[in-house]
Amino acid sequence: MDELVCIDCWRRDNLSFAQRLDPAFITPGPVHRCPMHLALRDDLLGRPAQAPEAA
Numbered sequence: 654m655d656e657l658v659c660i661d662c663w664r665r666d667n668l669s670f671a672q673r674l675d676p677a678f679i680t681p682g683p684v685h686r687c688p689m690h691l692a693l694r695d696d697l698l699g700r701p702a703q704a705p706e707a708a
Contacts, residue, residue: 660685661687664678
C-alpha cells in the first residue's frame with residue numbers, strides 16, 4: 654500500500670457525482686496527482702508548467 658495514487662483519479666473512480674460535490678469528501682492537505690491532473694490543475698490556476706523532478 655506504499656504506492657501513491659492520484660487523488661483526482663481515485664475520486665473519479667470511487668465516488669459518485671454527488672459525493673464529489675459534497676464538501677465532506679474534499680480533504681485539504683498534501684496530495685499526490687498524476688501528471689495529467691497536475692497539468693490540468695496548473696492550467697486552470699494559471700500557473701506555469703513545472704519541470705519534472707530528477708529521480
